[in-house]
Amino acid sequence: MPRLNPKQPTQPPERGQILDREEYIEQAHLFELLHEQAGGQFPIQDLLEQLRHEVLATTRLPMAMEYMLTEVRHSGLLGPAMRQLAHYFTPFQTYLIDQSELDTGRFMMNTAFQIMRAEAEYRVETATPAGMFFYQFEVLCRNRLSYDRGLTAMSGDPIFDDRWSRWILGLRAQIGLVDFADLVFLVSEDYRKKLSAAGKPTEDKGPFLFGEKEGRIALANRRKDPLYLFSALQRHLGYPAVPKPEPAETTQELIPQMARRIERLEARIQLMEEERRASLDITKFYEQNKHRLNLPE
Template sequence: MLDQEEHVEQAHLFELLHEQAGEGFPIQDLLEQLRHEILATTRLPMAMEYLLTEVRHSGLLGPAMHQLSHYFTPFQTFLIDQSELDTGRFMMNTAFKVMQSEAEYRVAGTTPAGMFFYQFEVLCRNRLSYDLGLTAISSDPSYDSTWSSWILKLRAEIGLIDFADLVFLASDDYLRRLEKAGKEETGKGPFLFGEKEGRIAFANRRKDPLYLFSALQRHLGYPAVPKPTPIDETNELIPQMARRIERLEARIQLMEEERRQSLDITKFYEQNKHRLNYPE
């Protein structure tokens, strides 16, 4: 587990990378510039030096973050790996935004349940690999051995059993129902989630998991996952409108020449093509 000031500086770095990487700046230039803004008393500047060296060599951040597993969590490395896939749709600036929110949540104080719901919602919203993602989540230092074993077991059950049922069966609300019914709890559990999480999960059975995440955020204050920013198409519309206006002007000019009976169609012949001033 890192100190709080490390997470504060990580959140600041990921915020700057998210803002500027989305504008098309090369990642090596950003690391070169932003390393001077990070607090020198933390270990993040040294990690950035290593990342910068690797990016200059291979152009990728993922391999360097794997080597810095003592500083970056496996889930952070997993997000960067997914953003650098040629066949994926998960953008790097989205990964930086997710990592920024996660670091801010660690600064504010986390619970294993809150961290798990946040990280699992990231997989759901961005359609990332459950197998690789849950493996990375299980290695997070926020979880003890019981949590890690349950998360690894989840890889084989997700998709076959409703996620809300899995949460409910691992909650204190299910344990209370067993005790109320006089049934033994042998072979059940582990009971990792609280009673409120269990009730919310039971109320969202057979529904979209995103409804479950939303209810947990409303009632228990769990952090929300940043949603991808829609692409601004305004910059593309202006050149398109300019080309259309040019075509309209050319057509109006032809109609006026035809009306005055001064239209010379020979300029449209192949040998006179160079005389045309109209857009194609």
């Protein structure tokens, strides 16, 4: 796992504000449309030009799209424009787009739009800080993104208060050294109640950010794959699941391949029949006569 980079800022990035419900509804609609069409034959600037007329004009999203469209035409990138719109897009959204625009190509922009669509839909449904934390952290785990830069971006989300931001920033030095389920359990109400029942002080512990149920589920998933913890939280507490990449459609490529193989088989069967009838003329395979052949490429 990536280690803490001492050059990374210890303070969270610029924090925006929680938007109105209508803004998140239109964001989810935009990201869904971009997910369906990104990676096709149309460049991103053409998609933004077309889709800006489909979002609700009474929200601030059309103005944000205008700025993004100008930046894409200038630099070809979405990330710098979203970074300048920190009052509208969260740092985690900007981080996902930045990672999708890297030359390595491991994290695709189509996947980023799918993740951002599900996140915006969760915000519409009265998201909680705990649910948003588990969702965003699962995104980092499943897509093998940098914990250091990813947690820094998460700490600037407006859904997290100062206590949450400080704790998330502190995770950068603990991920990979301490079991993730233990980290969750130690800041849960279940742990606080166990300390109180044992007569131990709780003033120097915490902050207790997660509820009692989250603590119990984390305790039951110690020393296990964190994905099992995320799955249990989704089953019992209704936390959102991270969209999984859809398998690539191979049917359109498979049919032409099968057609070429059938043509080769027919040519071979024809040669075998001519040889069996002793009527095979091998002179047509000579270099000067190869133009007479009608074999598939």
